[in-house]
Amino acid sequence: MELYLKNIGKVAEAKVEIKGVTVVAGENDTGKSTVGRALFSLFNSFYEIGDQIRQERIASIVSVLRITYGNTFFITDDLQAKGLEEYAEEILDKAQEYKKDIKLLEKDIQSGLIVDGDRSESYFEAIDVEDVAKRVYDILCVPDDDIFQSVINKKINAEFNGQLLNIYADTEGVITLKVKDEELTVNVFSNAVSVSEINHCLHTEAIYIDDPFVLDDMNLRMLQWRLSYADHRIQLEHKLAFNQSAASVVDELVVEKKFEKIYEMLSSVCSGTIVKQKNRRVGYRLKNSLKTLSIKNLSTGLKTFAILKTLLSNGAITDNGTIILDEPEIHLHPEWQLRFAELIVLLYKEFHMHILLNTHSPYFLRAIEVYAAKYGVSDICRYYLAEVNEEGSAYISDVTTEIDKIYAKLSKPLQRLEDERWNID
Structure with a gap:
């Protein structure tokens, strides 16, 4: 390495x-510490990239659902039992279906609502299920690369407190980690991090x-x-x-x-x-x-x-x-x-x-x-x-x-x- x-x-x-x-x-x-922090940053950022991207989508969907289903009085017993995070995972697992048919997404979101054992059309209108479905749909459509670029920016900046570049140089910075035949490279411009290719991840x-x-x-x-x-x-x-x-x-x-x-x-x-x-x-x-x-x-x-x-x-x-x-x-x-x-x-x-x-x-x-x-x-x-x-x-x-x-x-x-x-x- x-x-x-x-x-x-x-x-x-x-x-x-x-x-x-x-x-x-x-x-x-x-x-000396800069070397260690750079090594940690790359490991932390490239560790199980697919799982990181999935968790980011789930967190965003949960945020939308929490607003929608904020009052548990309006949630079915089944949804209360599984929790919003598990429900968000189910939505993500059906992402390809929902991206082809947003109406199916609206229907499934609406099916989680109930009042006194009966459907409440007035409540559906109050929370605007169509708008909620559109917001979840947008989350499902964000490219993986865009999510990862955002994740790696936040993670590396968290480790370096937003000051990655050498203060004595005006040029761009580079961090490269070679592990066996794989090479992970991060470019830094004005403390913004960019990854040109996401072909490898660390386990x-x-x-x-x-x-x-x-x-x-x-x-x-x-x-x-x-x-x-x-x-x-x-x-x-x-x-x-x-x-x-x-x-x-x-x-x-x-x-x-x-x-x-x-x-x-x-x-x-x-x-x-x-x-x-x-x-x-x-x-x-x-x-x-x-x-x-x-x-x-x-x-x-x-x-x-x-x-x-x-x-x-x-x-x-x-x-x-x-x-x-x-x-x-x-x-x-x-x-x-x-x-x-x-x-x-x-x-x-x-x-x-x-x-x-x-x-x-x-x-x-x-x-x-x-x-x-x-x-x-x-x-x-x-x-x-x-x-x-x-x-x-x-x-x-x-x-x-x-x-x-x-x-x-x-x-x-x-x-x-x-x-x-x-x-x-």
Whole structure:
């Protein structure tokens, strides 16, 4: 898998191969996070495109029907039982019939109305069934490409807060993701996103972890409806809150065997589990105890491990999946940094995941190197250095064969401190 960026965010140009464990290292404000957010954006946008388009149509139809059938007194028992969303799905399933005969659509919409057991012609006239049918008909006729263009605009802009283009360049931006023989390209003009062809879609999602405090803000009720145009944080909350696995019993047993060692290592640091509470938030239940600790009282470092453990338990982390870790070492003391680095390498070894990791810590970088060697996966690790030129634009360089360049850059502050110490003496 290869990601290419041109004039996106702070990054002027970058080409990053994500084969196994890929590390992008550099000082603060050098475009490291831009790479991760761009990768997440493309995965989020191109994930099961057909399903996304279908859900957009259903949501629009439900919006029209909610106005039409707003008072449940006027809805048949059958329609009340199935709900508006299921009814909208039925309408969408008959889209080809309705596009040929709008009168059939009018008839079916009208059949959902009843008053005291009898048809009410006056109510039909009051709500203008013909107008409602026309609005639903228009939704059915919107081209798939138009819907997807709108979806991808909203999703990518949500991740970048509407600022995709490099502020130091006046030209267009490009994000390209190559996955095996498929190439997904997004062009950016004045922060408007355009996709020339929609020939491919992705069947796995990327998970982006950059903030352990995401656990503090989780509200399970709110998560039920705010996923459509979610940034990486909301998507992570959703994956932490709900079980993602649809695997068979045999598949689950295979997965359990794979992450047995990983889970054991996680449990040595984080022995408890994330649980849902009555107040619609989450807590941390201690091992061998019925007591639940407020998630806000959990140490920040422990939250990092709790997030990873929960994603594994929920089935969110899967074979050949993609995970993006933005400076995970920030809240971890040295011992836990070593354990987390080993966990990352094991995730690749057992699940063959694509892992993109950003760091500004030479200590954590060294830990990744050592554990990659320990588990025999050094050959699939890639290392990149993020730097900023005099104009303020960032460039990402492949330094896999010369990692010392990263250490030279990141160790300068320590050397400066040593120089200061010698000057004092």
